[in-house]
Amino acid sequence: MHTMSxxxxxxxxxxxxxxxxxxAFIPATAALLVATLAADRTA
Structure with a gap:
């Protein structure tokens, strides 16, 4: 599979x-969302 890729x-x-x-955009957006939520909780 990796060879074909x-x-x-x-x-x-x-x-x-x-x-x-x-x-890469999908997990990056999800990580950004999680980071924002975490910042809101700590603040």
């Missing part, structure tokens, strides 16, 4: 980068 990454760098950005 690497091949796809090399074959379509722009598309894969955009997909990676979308995938």
């Amino acid at each position: 690497l091949i796809a990454l090399l074959a379509h760098p722009v598309q894969s980068l955009s997909e990676l950005a979308m995938l």
Whole structure:
């Protein structure tokens, strides 16, 4: 599975980068939300 992902990454760098950005965006947003909630609770 990882090998196929690497091949796809090399074959379509722009598309894969955009997909990676979308995938990384979701947990980043969730982490930001959790951090904001934690800051609200401590404040």
